[in-house]
Amino acid sequence: MWNPIFAFTIYLLFGFAVGIDIFDTFLKYVDQFKKSYVNHPDELHTRFNIFKGNxxxxxxxxxxxxxxxxxxINKFSDLTPEEFKASYLTDLKPHHVHHPLRARGYVTQPEKFHSLNIPKKLDWRNFKNQSYVSPVKNQNSCGGCWAFSTAELTESMYAIQKHLPPPDLSVQEIIDCAMYNSGCTGGDTCAAMQWLVDSHVPLVSDKDYPLTDESDYCKLLPTSSTGVKVSNYTCRSYLQNEQDMLMLLSDGPLTVSVDATLWANYQGGIIQHHCGTTINHAVVIVGYDLTGDIPYYIVRNSWGPDFGINGYLHVKIGENMCGIAGHVSTLYVV
Incomplete structure (x- = not known):
């Protein structure tokens, strides 16, 4: 609980030394995001210095x-870059696929995308007045972006192929049960999809196998028969060929691996600069927009709906921005 007497004491200790306005902003931030260190002055001071740096x-x-x-400013603004990376960007461990390199001078002009025989705008969250995308999830402290993006893609492809609303499928089942991966300490989307195909195991509902955000033993019952089964998948590079990625999106969303190093404090707009290709995170592309001067992908993240644009980001099309074209997956359900 917020203690006004304690807050006043902290003002006296730190506020006048650094400027009341900045410290007032920080205290409001601590209150808004319900930070656990609110009544611990040493940690509060440490986090304030990090906040100033951010x-x-x-x-x-x-x-x-x-x-x-x-x-x-967002919920990550009291973390150092190293802390953010350790908590959110160490969970992608490609099993058998490359780390794509961004070719110098690789630029596809927007005119090439405009000339494609595809809609100028596509969004699977609202496709012909139907949403084929489930609500944004939050991986919290579990390094399971690979499992989240695999489950999210399965939900959307089931909805599209069956002409039904997207189900809420179990991410925890993939975290606990998917072979070739390491639960909340890391995994690979292609390996997760390979497990779903090879095992013929149905991906059950989140209600039947709820999320705990911790790695645990596999609790899937041998008799489990209800759920969504994956029949096939692809895992390819579209480096210097993002036209085909756009064509592929006409069939449904795509799971991609990216460099999210500088995404921590993203608020909105189109990411088109200062983004590397050190692949460290998996997300889902749910659409695109070619109508403006800067064409962009609509990217679903797994850091909760309070991140970015209600849980989403916009990333420029045409330059393998953030490594987005190097590790692309689709899947198909039974």
């Missing part, structure tokens, strides 16, 4: 990205 970093990113993506 404000400087956010300001620099916004100055460098005029008329592009913008960045601001």
């Amino acid at each position: 404000l400087i970093r956010i300001e620099k990113l916004n100055q460098q990205n005029k008329s592009s993506a913008w960045y601001g």
Whole structure:
């Protein structure tokens, strides 16, 4: 609980030394995001210094990205880059697929995308007045982006192929049971899909196998027969061939691996600069928009609906931005 007397004491200790306005912003931040260190002065002071550093970093990113993506304060703003990476970007461990390199000078002009015989805008969250995308999930402290993105893609492809609303499938089943992976300490989307195909195991509902955000033993019953079975999948690189990625999106969303190193404080806009190709996170592309000057993918994340644009990001099409075209997966259900 927020203690006003304690807050006033902290003001006296730290506020006048660093500027009341900045510290007031931080205290409001702590209250808004219900930070557990609220009544622990040493940790509060440490987090405040980190918060100040992130404000400087956010300001620099916004100055460098005029008329592009913008960045601001969010639930990750009291973490150092190293802490953010350790908690959210160490969970992708490709089993048998490359780390794509961003070719120097690799740029596909927007005109090439406009000339494709596809809709200029596609969004599987609202396709012919029907949503084929489930609500945004939150992986919290579990390093399971590979499992989340696999389950999310399965939900969407089931909905599209069966002409039904997307089911809420068990991410925890994949975390606990998928061979060739390491639960909350890391895994690979292609390996997870391979397990679903080889094992013929149905992906059950989240209600039957709820999320715990921890690795555990596999609790799937041998008699389990209800759920969604995956019949086949693909895992390919579309480096320098993002036209085909757009064509592929006409059949449904795609799971992709990306470099999310600088995504921590993303607020909105189109990411089109300062994004590397150190692959460390898995997400789902649910659509695209070619109508503006900068064409972009609509990217679903697994950091909760309070991140970015209600849980989503926009990433520029045409330059393998954030390594988005190097490790692309589709799947098909029975």
